[in-house]
């Protein structure tokens with residue numbers, strides 16, 4: 001990734017700031033058990049850096065000033081944990097000129113805060129029953145010392161940036177989707193009755209890592225038969241029964257951008273009559289809603305149309321008589337923004353604009369028949385309408401049967 005792209009992102013962020021506003025973005029920490037590092041996406045979006053515990057400060061007084069704080073490398077420690085990133089390396093990747101060490105942060109941050117009236121930080125979502133995070137902790141402390149300062153979550157600054165994807169970002173998503181697609185095709189080919197769901201997960205994992213992508217964007221859902229009626233089934237430890245369908249909801253990540261694809265297929269290579277009936281309804285809705293995607297349409301309209309179509313399908317499938325009972329068999333919304341977060345910034349009632357990437361994922365779930373079908377595609381909003389980024393991943397009945 002070119003540091004010019006990162007500089008552009010920060011410029012756009014600064015443009016939204018008023019005078020005397022300050023942005024402080026904390027990188028994630030390494031979690032100890034299991035030892036694992038996953039960068040904070042706002043920090044990564046603005047710096048491109050995968051280092052833990054760093055802090056980015058952007059201040060808008062007369063002129064914008066930017067400073068990045070990173071860990072200081074201590075030679076005796078580096079023998080054990082490896083080299084820390086140097087100041088020069090941080091500048092090279094991020095394009096940020098002013099780099100300091102973290103042990104200077106507390107002394108320096110006071111100079112930024114004293115003249116500021118508002119701080120934006122990556123406060124994120126947090127429930128009151130969870131431990132407070134680094135950003136909240138910092139804001140609490142800051143308010144004790146500088147009671148005049150207001151605080152806000154920085155999401156509002158990042159929604160307009162992160163929800164409109166640049167060419168480079170679309171390329172990362174496309175690669176993640178293409179690799180995920182190879183994994184899905186391989187699963188459909190190799191799966192057999194009697195296999196464990198996690199064996200299919202292994203096929204996916206092999207395809208993803210051997211194509212050069214290190215991580216999944218989220219924990220794969222591989223659900224056979226009735227398990228598919230649990231929306232976020234992640235155990236993946238059941239045996240696939242005879243004539244069952246398998247629902248896959250999976251996505252590899254490429255440079256932090258996550259695919260999110262669902263496919264449902266019959267393990268025997270042939271749908272039963274009833275499975276085909278249900279599948280056809282969902283497929284039809286998937287296509288109809290995708291055709292509606294264009295700049296100016298609201299996610300809300302897509303959701304409402306989906307509900308209307310699902311109601312008709314459920315009545316046709318003799319599952320409900322009263323259309324208001326549809327929630328028994330369809331309980332989620334039709335899609336969400338997609339990007340660095342699988343459920344990316346951009347609200348469920350946003351109006352679509354060119355460069356948004358969203359999922360379209362209708363489903364019908366019938367636990368009493370051990371049937372769950374979801375068909376999910378990743379869609380780029382274009383000037384003339386849409387482009388299906390997951391187009392090459394089979395969803396037609398004839399392509400899923402063999």
Ligand SMILES: [Mn+2]
Pocket residue numbers: 260359361376
């Ligand atoms: Mn999804």
